[in-house]
Amino acid sequence: MDPYSQKLIESFQRSTKERKLELLLEISRVRDEAVLQFLINTLGDEHWIVRKTAADYIFSSQEAALPWLSAALNSYNEDIQHWALQVLARMGSKGTPSILRSLKSANPDVRYFACMALGEIREPQGIPPLLKALSDEKWAVRKAASEALVKFGEEVIPMVEQLVTRSTDEDARFWAIKSLGKLGPKAQKILLEALRTGDKQLRYVIAAALGESGDRRVIKVLIDSLADPDWTIRKSAMQALSEIGENAMDLMIESLKDPNEDIRDGCLGAMVRCGDKAWTRLFAFVETVDDNQRFVIRKGLTKLGTRVVEPLVKLFKTGKAEILSFSAATLGEIGSPKAVPVLIEGLSNDDWNVRRSCAYALGEIGEKGVDKIAEALTSPNDDVRYWVTRILESVGEAGMTYLVKALSDKNKNIRFFAAKALGASNNPEVMRDLIHALADSSWSVRKAAFGSLCKLENLSIDQLLRNMSNDNEDIRFWVGKVIEEAGRSNLDSIHDCLRNGNPELRLCACQALGAIANPASTDILIDALRDENEWVRIYSAISLGSIGDIRAVIPLIKGLSDRNSEVHKNISLAFKKLGPRVFDTLEKSVESDDRVLRRNSAIALGEMREERGVDLLILLLEDPDDKVRQAAAEALGRFSGLKAQAVLVKGIHDQSYIVRAAALEAIGEHARPDGIAILTEHLGKTKDERELRVTRRQLAVMAQKIPLSFVELFKNESAAIRTIAAEALSGAGLAIIQILTEAMVGKDETTVFWCQKVIKKVRNPQEPISDA
CATH class of the missing domain: 1.25.10.10 (Leucine-rich Repeat Variant)
Structure with a gap:
């Protein structure tokens, strides 16, 4: 390198x-x-x-x-x-x-x-x-x-x-x-x-x-009694079966297939009172039956509530996937927070069905166990973190507080899952944290926060707009994306901010409407062209250009009355985006009865710099209003062709001083060698001190742009012409010294003499310029 x-x-x-x-x-x-x-x-x-x-x-x-x-x-x-x-x-x-x-x-x-x-x-x-x-x-x-x-x-x-x-x-x-x-x-x-x-x-x-040892005959009578209409008989039968215990176990397990719900529930109630051996037999039976039968058993166990939580928790130590799924689903339906730790552990199980069942169970427990569920956000296991964020999302607002805290976690994966889940929140305060996450060091977190902001139901347009000017580049970028994505459905709110907000908010609203580029915003942006704040006017012009609505052309032309140069600049850029329709409108505007519109049309034609606009400017140079003629003359300064200069020569004889001055400045702006003679001749004819100053100033401007053309005038026979050329070059400042030094090489004595005079004059402004 x-x-x-x-x-x-x-x-x-x-x-x-x-x-x-x-x-x-x-x-x-x-x-x-x-x-x-x-x-x-x-x-x-x-x-x-x-x-x-x-x-x-x-x-x-x-x-x-x-x-x-x-x-x-x-x-x-x-x-x-x-x-x-x-x-x-x-x-x-x-x-x-x-x-x-x-x-x-x-x-x-x-x-x-x-x-x-x-x-x-x-x-x-x-x-x-x-x-x-x-x-x-x-x-x-x-x-x-x-x-x-x-x-x-x-x-x-x-x-x-x-x-x-x-x-x-x-x-x-x-x-x-x-x-x-x-x-x-x-x-x-x-x-x-x-x-x-x-x-x-x-x-x-x-x-x-797509979307997750007793007599069998006595035992049989007791089991049948579980279906008796009398609640006391049913309760007694269940108590008796639990006391018989092991000898009743086979028939109770067999009766779990009975079509009568009371019999099934009674058998389960009796079994859970029989201790660990009964649970072992029950779980062994659960392994042998199909999903429908397991569902029936699970519903029965759920009715027993917290009494079965501890045995079901122990079930996770068996390591059998089908039983783990069954146990997780049952614990979820019971809804006891005591089951949360073991269900969290199940989220990292190798079997997908177990992970799914544990996740659904934790979702069912929901708000009651949200504190312990949220602790799993620190797990090193990707699947655990994924499921926990999904669970916290399903819990609702109770889980959102933990997800907000997780946005500050040192692990980018946790931040990602949290940012992704927060899109389901109904709490407006979440929006502030998601906007902050748009500046996260991880691209995936920033993208997730963007997606969640787009999903928020209670999207604060005010807060969103204010962050369009955030100091952080990533926040500005992603907020702009959110505006593009969600702004169309929130146009009324953005319009209200533009009408009633403070200057900063009105500015951001203009920026947002430009990003959305919906023609429905044209009218309110046209109104904003008259806003008291110059930056609001600037961005309203930019946004009107982005929208491209033809209705904005006339208001933009009128907006050229604005004294702010940045407003002018951005109106010109808007004209470029609006395309040929602008010129079509200007053709009509130059004949308008509105003198301000005619004047601004001249300004617009100058800003656009399209050669076909020269003829329109020539027409406006004949306008009865001197300010219109002045604007036309200034605009012709943007067109350096012979046609424009010929018309400007006529303009320097206009009855109005402001038109004559504008024409002189336009000729100076052209900086054509033949323009030197025009200004020099005018310098000899005019008696108006103001015009003399303008003419001399424009000659100096031309000398900066085409200094060698002025050097050539040192050969002129007229001492007055040589003096005018010298004065113009000396007005060009220190930069002219190097040019004149190089220009003297190989030149005649007269040229060298005048070049030296100018250099002395530049170095010492008190030095007189004469032909002696």
């Missing part, structure tokens, strides 16, 4: 955002490996626009950048990983091999972004590894792989269907089914058929994915 580029790179980290962008442009012109390495590192810069610009320059390197991009995928910086994969995705088939290799990375973040990238480029060779990623150990990777497959469309349906029917991995089957559910009617028909004809386990997963 050359020393100059190395010096630029060394100064990069200490530079401002704007300076960094300038340095990137300069550094990227050098094509070597050191520059590519620098650009890769810049993908982790704190400023989004700097990261985006670096990515664009890397993309321009194409094949040369591929090895560096591949290496960047191993970075510990999430932004570098994200942007490297974005660039690879933009490269299409060239970047696909690197993206595919990154799916084998040990870093789950790299695998996550790789899945997203494959979904964007949709190369067929990406389908098999995406299918494999559905069984990834990380939930986020599995989800990203599923979403990527959906983007391929119907071509992946056969392969995903095969995974559903043949895979033994429950996570893979679950996400495959989730993918099919999003692939349209054809795929959904397959799922519906599987629900009708598939095996029990498949139907179970599909449902979750």
Whole structure:
């Protein structure tokens, strides 16, 4: 790398955002490996626009950048990983091999972004590894792989269907089914058929994915008595059976299949009084029956309430998946907070059905156990954190307080899940915390917070607008995205802020309406062109240009009466966005009875700088109103052709001083060599001191732009002309000295003499200029 580029790179980290962008442009012109390495590192810069610009320059390197991009995928910086994969995705088939290799990375973040990238480029060779990623150990990777497959469309349906029917991995089957559910009617028909004809386990997963010593004769009489209409008889029969105990166990268990609900409930009530041996027999029976029978038993146990919580908790120590699911569901329906710790433990079970059952159970316990449930947000297990955030979300507002606290957790995954879940809150105060999360160091957290803000029912437009000018770049960016996403449905609120807010809020409202770009906002933005605050007027012009409504043209033209130059500038930019319709309107406006509109039309024609506007300005130079003629003359200064200058020569003889002055300034603005003679001649004819000053000033302006044309006048026979030329050059300031010094080389004595006179005059303003 050359020393100059190395010096630029060394100064990069200490530079401002704007300076960094300038340095990137300069550094990227050098094509070597050191520059590519620098650009890769810049993908982790704190400023989004700097990261985006670096990515664009890397993309321009194409094949040369591929090895560096591949290496960047191993970075510990999430932004570098994200942007490297974005660039690879933009490269299409060239970047696909690197993206595919990154799916084998040990870093789950790299695998996550790789899945997203494959979904964007949709190369067929990406389908098999995406299918494999559905069984990834990380939930986020599995989800990203599923979403990527959906983007391929119907071509992946056969392969995903095969995974559903043949895979033994429950996570893979679950996400495959989730993918099919999003692939349209054809795929959904397959799922519906599987629900009708598939095996029990498949139907179970599909449902979750689319939407989760005594005498036998005496014992028999006692069991039948459990159905007696008399409550006291039923109670007594149950008491007797519990006392008989072990000898009654076989018949009680057999009676759990009885169609009579009272008999089933009575047997369960008796068994739970028989101690651990009865529970062991009951659980052994539960293992042998189908789901329907288990459901019936679970309902019976639920009626017994907290008495069965402790035995069910012990059940988790058996390690049998089916019994764990049964126990979790029962504990959830009982709703005792005492079950929370063991259910939390079940969220990390290897069996997906157990995890699902524990999650649903915790959701049923809900607010009663929310404190203990929230403690699991610190779990190192991804699945636990995922399910806990889903549970806290389902609990409602009682869980939102904990999710808000989780936004400050040191673990980015916890922050992500929390930000994602908070979108279900009805508490307006949550919005402040989600906006703060838009500045999170992790892109995934920022994206999740954005998604939740868009979902909030009680979205505070006032608070959202004020953050459009937040000091943090990421917050400004994502708030702008929220405005674009949710603003259309909140237009009335934004309009109200523009009508009644303070200057800062009105400014932000204008910005928001420009981002939304809905024609329904045209009228209120037109009103804002007359706002007392100059920044509101500026942004109303910008937003009207973004909306592109033809109704805004006349008000924008009238807005050129504003004395603020920034307002003028942005009205001109709005005209460019509005396109040829502006000129069509101006053609009509120059003949309007409204003199202000005619004057502003002249200003607009000058700002637009379209050559076809010269004829309209010539027409306005004949206007009876001297301010209209003045504006036309000033506008003609933007057109340096002969036609405009010829008309301006006529303008310097106008009856109005302000028109003559404007014409003189326009000729000076043209800075054409033939304009020197026009101003010089006028200097000799006019007697008006004001015009003399204006003419001399314009000659000095022209001398700054075309100094050599004035140097040529030193050869003129007229001493007066030579003096005028010298005075104009001396008025050009210190910069003219170098030009005159170079101009003297090889010139005649007269030219050298006058050049020296001017240099002396510039250095010493008291030095007289004469021909002697």
